[in-house]
Amino acid sequence: MIFSELYGAYYNTVAAILQLAVKRPVTREELRTMIESRAFSESVLTIEPALTSGKWQLLRPDGTTPLEYPPTMPLTLLQKRWLKAISLDPRIRLFDFDDSGLEDISPLFTPDDVHIFDRCADGDPFEEEWYIQTFRLILDAVKNGSPLSIDVKSRRGTRIHLDVMPEYLEYSEKDDKFRLVTFGSRYGKFINLGRILSCKPFQGHAPPGLEDPAAAIDKSVVLELYDDRNALERVLLHFAHFEKEAQRLCGERYRIKLFYRQEDETEMVIRILSFGPLIQVTAPEAFVDLIKERLKMQKSCELN
């Protein structure tokens, strides 16, 4: 069962408090700080009095505990079954994953139990040795904040050399690809891992800076829709991963403002077009023009 107190914020917070209390008495101040940093915002009202009043007899009035060992708990069967399931995922080879102790465990699911039906077919080659090595090198560089020298294949097929300061890795579930997000380079902020031809630690004299000339520019688009054919739910679900504001205008008419990044503008245009006449872009004018331009071109195709 997933919804269990064993996995709850309260048990985890109390475990952390007791971890300290087996070594030395815990002060009220420490108690409060640990609760505030680990549990929910209102938890301090529950956990602190329960521990200090003896309701939960785990902490003595002097801040020591009747426990003799730091609290630990083995993994539950559910946790082991989930770990076994991810050990069967091809992407697991990207990580240093040791499956000792899972030999006799039945997976919670297998790759054959799941079908992602609208994922792009040209995902990254997660099982190829060069890709795994590149991924690991980049992940290490991200963790250590060390610069990299990377050669990539451009969209036109040419080789481009980049010295970059890695920031983090971004995974697209739709594209099934990783991109390295950098602190900025002449050629942009993102590097598709699948396009990398070579990658090594930067050895030059002047490492790439942390300035961010290609910082993401936040943009927004305003849509209006009439809640016909369940349009409202479909639109809000489709754009659920964007920051947004929704407003009811009158009756079943709604206005939605979506915030997106400049680099995603073309994708935003085609995703809006996919809803056909159910939604209309009303602002900004430049975005309306992008839609109009495509419609005009379509009209000129004279589809009969």
Add this chain to the structure above:
Amino acid sequence: MYGFKSRDEFTHKSARSYDDERRRVESWLGDYMRFRQMADGKRVSISIDSRISRHDPLYQAWKAKSFTDGDITLHFLIFDFLHDSDTQLSLNEIMDEIDRRLSCFDAPKTFDASTVRKKLKEYVSQGLLRAEAHGKTILYRRSDTANFPCTDALDFFSEAAPCGVIGSFLLDKAGAHEGHFAFKHHYITGTLDSEILCGLFEAMRGRRFVQIETVNRRRGRTAVQRVVPLRLFISVQNGRQYLMAYVPRNRRIDPVRLDNILSVKAGEMCENYERYRQKLDQMQKHIWGVSTEGGADQLEHVQFTVRYGSDEEHIHRRLEREKRCGKIERVDAHTSRFSADVYDSGELIPWIRTFICRIVEIHFSNRELEVQFKKDMDAMYRLYGLSGGDEG
């Protein structure tokens, strides 16, 4: 969730319930709450940019299960007594140890043997403890644990794998660390169906029937049906999750939206499980999304042709990348044709519309759909003032 409803429009139970729920959600998701003051009242909503949040904030909802004072006290005491897998104790020994440890409190809590036995049994079923019979006595010891996985793998799979909340539980044990992954096209709404999904996976692995209770939210009705769960279908373009299940009553394989399933109860083994699964494998060659309407005898043909410029070779590549069960044919250097035979060609329409501006030919064997597609195009021209001679 939508952000346009006010407190007065909360019709479920009382306004006080609304305040309780709002406080509860705020406690879990405080950083993601947005408040807007409108003329007719305050609007509260949740707004999350999945590329900024390293972890799904809705996982918090799964970490708020209530428990009794006895539950938490017993939990920490039991694992303290059984602190390694070599230590084994009987129920009586555990009872004695509880009394000894709690004797330092002014009013020591007392537990009866049946409560402690029940807790031990619960932990055995969850795989935390092992129970071994020694003559007439049962001895308890903690289970062997698995190697704790690296946090990078947990950071990634807790967001990218089904039932990722379980990975989040593991991350909580790993302690504070900096995450190095962000996620694009990442839908988190399915998180709330994790328990249902877990029950379905267990039934799939056990090749079992399940009894599911589903809700039709528009009609406000619930129904119970017996099905064979075959596979989970996930959309990474709208976040919806579907169970593909064999429905004995209709003798068909149909999709059921996971967020419409209220409960799952595992039943008996299904002898024909592999046969149904193979049937689904065959059907998948003609399922564009999830719809199996019509059946194999009435597959619908759909084809469309797009034209692109010399510097737009990516359009052909995009077709190849997104064609799913369809076929792509290169007509000439600037023209490509897509075709597919599917159960429900209506499912392709949103995707076809993403090629608006270059569709030069389109044909549906379902004539009604073709007419509707063209009517919708006209409606779009009208919306943007491009119908008739008013282009400009």
